[in-house]
Amino acid sequence: MNAPADLLVTNLGELVTCEPALGEGPLGVIKNGALAVAEGRVVWVGPASRLHREVVTCAEAREIDGGGRVGLPGFVDSHTHLIFAGSREHEYALRARGASYQEIAAAGGGILSTVKATRAASVDELVALARPRVRTLLEHGTTTTEVKSGYGLTTADELKMLAAAKRLGETQPVEVHANFCGAHEIPPEYTGRTDAYVDLVVDEMLPAVAERRLARYVDVFCEDGVFSVAQARRVLEAGARWGLRAKFHADEFVTLGGAELAAEVRALSADHLLRARPEGVARMKAVGVTATLLPGTAFFLGLPYAPARAFLETGARVALASDFNPGSSMGPNLQLVMTMAVSQMKMSPEEALLGVTLHGAHAMGLEEEIGSLRPGKRCDLLLADVPNWRYLSYYYGVNHVSRVIKRGRLVYER
């Protein structure tokens, strides 16, 4: 028996549950819908006409009038690097025009410029820099986000980034889950000694992170010239021994076998996959690994997009995330990511919306808690000023979200 509802959200032109069993079509849409919440969790969804007949409310229950808007689950951004110091707007044009890594580095840019600035920043500074970025996520509908470390690349600096992520999660409404990404790049001190750096990650960083419970996931940039499949396997397996789920960069620029590795280590998610083999993604599918695509990065860098349809044809679960980061995609708007998915990757609007909600939750191992509006899950709810859910990707480049409810609490309104 549910607790009596303490929040009712009424008068929703459409309620998009993202649960086919609860409404029409693959998104489970309820026309003229309503939703009831108790103690931050959804306890009822259905047609508004049945709300007062079916739901018991407590005396002090609040009511939010949806005003005919569309209600949908809060977005889940399962891949971001939003904690960083420094700024890289000058290399943007260079990168987009295909400048080499060397040219960018010579111009003072590249990931190591972010590493340098991040190492020089304190936890307080990193939190202060990240706060407006997370606020922008919230305003655009993201209620849960993953945040990676990986711009520290020393034990102390990686711990510092993860401490900043923790503080960030505790001091504003967006739920933050940290991903330890010490193996994001080879720091200058270890040039030519990648295995020695992997030793440091595995033997020193991972235990330090795990003992402090500073991360939920472990990541590695498995890529030609960075970490090989064998090195990535070491990092991910060591992470598993410390209880961290694998969620990592695979087959972004070169076909290296990252998708196959993700299947082998039973990762939560393999991300990017621009160059993944569909057979590799089929193996991921067979063991339930989510394929996370980041079209904003291809857009920003002017690269070909991931072959989403080939992956979908394997039956794989495809999530979409922002990859929000200062070098390869300075964009946090998952509504626009949906438009990219439809316009550029030929996903259906339904697949795109599931990609930033339920499938994003799967990519973070949180599918029992968030990502859809099913009784029992947390009430992370967006109200969007659109005539119907299709406008979320169709009417693009603008922000349709006008209210954000996190765990049953109204945390943003405009």
Next chain:
Amino acid sequence: MNAPADLLVTNLGELVTCEPALGEGPLGVIKNGALAVAEGRVVWVGPASRLHREVVTCAEAREIDGGGRVGLPGFVDSHTHLIFAGSREHEYALRARGASYQEIAAAGGGILSTVKATRAASVDELVALARPRVRTLLEHGTTTTEVKSGYGLTTADELKMLAAAKRLGETQPVEVHANFCGAHEIPPEYTGRTDAYVDLVVDEMLPAVAERRLARYVDVFCEDGVFSVAQARRVLEAGARWGLRAKFHADEFVTLGGAELAAEVRALSADHLLRARPEGVARMKAVGVTATLLPGTAFFLGLPYAPARAFLETGARVALASDFNPGSSMGPNLQLVMTMAVSQMKMSPEEALLGVTLHGAHAMGLEEEIGSLRPGKRCDLLLADVPNWRYLSYYYGVNHVSRVIKRGRLVYER
């Protein structure tokens, strides 16, 4: 001698004048800048430190503190179809996946579905539908926009659309200039009789539009299967006799010679040009015709982008506009269009910003009035919440504009 200033805008981290002579680089950037306005026109720009020494103010002068923000000219969107009735979100996924015109029409979509809905709407209804769209333009920094007719396709319905454009321009802050686009499509009543429809456009619609002074420009969709180069020439030359400047759809899907026609008729602008020959654009350049690119349409439809660099290499002036319309690009955000220009068309950030300001003004024949912040021009000014102007295209998918000043009047603030 200027009138004493009645408005001062101070404390601008950067003032981007878009006039190289007035500051640094191709954008004429003034660090720590300020601007003075009298009777809606810029009378002075320069370093804030010299403002009070150099500018005479009237007693009741107002001051806006820029708070360190970036100031830049209001955006000029020189190509939109934002007046329409009906809704086409259902065909979006079909189009992006490459459905044929026939399949889309069979599913109830396509331009003729917009024509049907627009014919059924009154002027009041069209204005009411367009008003929130123009508001969204304003919020994203567009202070002047072109609006086309072309969903009526009868004399009465084209006049109705243009009357709606006029009313729209008179009842909200964004400056609206109408483009008569009766030759946008062949209406069903004229199927197989395109020349007869061109007769109607030339002999009946154009005089009716011109006598009522309802349009500043004349447009035609010069495209395979729609209007040939010869038919387009007839429309544009007839428009010229009525004093309407040519500004038209050229070489969008097929290389037809639209660019060459634009040069021949001395158009203000030829638009789209996805398939234009660089030699044709070179001819445009030689006679001062602006090349207007609409990357949002390529993005939305999943088509290859216009070869902007080849056009720029001819020395042509390249403007950027939104093409905001319900079928092929439901997106009004020129900040995002800049990002597309850089990431996808390899334009420099400077070229992109000029494309939506000064070059957009050229495409509308308004370069003496708007598009840059030069003393003598109207004060259409944006304040953007960014550390520097490069963030306008670099930090993408969000709206950086926080204040909009139109003709010296603060018309939007958030």
